Amino acid sequence: MMSKHTLPAGARVALIAAVAAAPLLSDNQYLLSVAVITLLYAYLALSWNILGGIAGQLSLGHAAYFGLGAYTSTWLFVHLGLSPWLGMWAGAAVAVAASVVVGLSCLQLRGAYFALATIATAMVIKTLVENADSLLGGPRGMEVTLLRDAPLYFQHTRKEFYYAVALAFVCAAWFVNRQILRSRFGYYLAALRNDQEAALALGVPTTRYKLLAAMLSAGLTALGGTFYAQFVLYISPDKVLGPNLGVVIAVVCIIGGRGTLWGPVVGALLLLPGEELARTLSGGLVGVDMMLYGLLLMLVIRWEPRGLMAIFARWRERGRPAGAGAATVRAAEGSQ
């Protein structure tokens, strides 16, 4: 859980700030919107990381929480005029409630069965929304009422606005992850991920902790759903509740390094611009993004199931004399 850095803390912060601010220098709205989507996925992967990474419960149905967040805040805005800044908390509350229902029924399941149950749940919610014609627009979806430059209503014609908000979201989610990893909560989640029975034997109420992780993860994911709705100004079951979305959120985190602090961010920085590039190069070939994800996932799982962060850690250790840290390298190599 602890990592050693080669750069001093001040230099690291300056570097990260510079990279984060760079897209704002460009006036190219297309590049900015790629950057916004990249940050959104970094945020979603960080949210997923709490349940899927740190606690090790492979959820492939996080699209459900994303969609619930998007639909709740959008409905409250369109029909009641409530600002999405407030509506997003209602969305989070709905998602947390849903995660409790899903959690109580599915978290007893282990491994692949849990993953299947999360996919099934997401499909049920998608079908429900698709059939809610009069309330939620059914398969056609909902348009967010256009107010143009209304930052108090989470809207703006400039992409810079969304970029700044997305950056704040990422920072907040990163901070939440960091606090978890440094607390008893995070240690307990890591323990039950490693061996649930052993954790129980040491007094860890595993079901309660998994449920807490699921609630936090779902709530954060729902806030991302609201952000998406306000950024794109249109939501539909296919876009915000589709099975692809749930898989991509998980894959971004897994490729980056599940259970690590930077893995979700690294995964998004690599994959989302990569996806955009693949789409451009292939001339808009349908499904090329999913093919890219599939390929990368196979590569990572073949060579380093613990993701890019583990590969970076290995590179760093290679350059050092064998010492106390050498155990980590051997462990990483032995895990293949």
Added chain:
Amino acid sequence: MTTLLEFRGVGKSFGGLRASDDVSFTVGEREIVGLIGPNGAGKTTLFAMASGFLPVSDGQIWFGGRRVDGLGAAQICAAGLVRTFQIVKPFGEMTVLENAMIGAFLRHARRDDAMEAAMKVLRRVGLGGREHQVARTLTLSGRKRLEVAKALATEPRLLLLDEVMAGLTSVETAEMVALVLDLRRTGISVLVIEHNMKAVMQLSDRIVVVHHGRKIAEGAPNAVANDPEVVKAYLGEAHA
């Protein structure tokens, strides 16, 4: 001596198989009790029931004046009864220190406090200096020690040790015996399942023998070793 743990007519059925049948015995404060019996006698089943991993089919289990059968494993651990596993269960990806911290977090919510408590326990079981090693890479002896360290870090009143000496060399076994005796000096009671007769005779104040799920003998180590029922259970009819 005050009673800490008590089995009262405890039974366990798995379908038609009677894994435990009407077993009653106690473990007192600061007592070391050995639980022995041939393979398949139902020793680990008794551990699993006492620690909340298996529900009892009949009877009751009391710990510290409170009925604990029916409570969850985590609650029983919080009450001060902790077990180890015969097939050790380290948190493989985590370091030795982090493993012990999981136990220590039960009584120390803050990370720094848990770390400090875990370090003390690791030194006590002879894993000092190995704090940052990844648990998966430990030797068998190291893993057995870690299994004890994790349990000890929960600061229990009673420790259930399930074959922590199996597979150890004679030197390592002697160290483990010394460790268990040292635990008792600090007020911890121990119920130990062990196949190593020499070690269990050396350690135990009292020995309980189970065979085919039933208790067949109980008493001081020497008396039990010479009990004809026990000899028969271990060596067969001809030797009794």
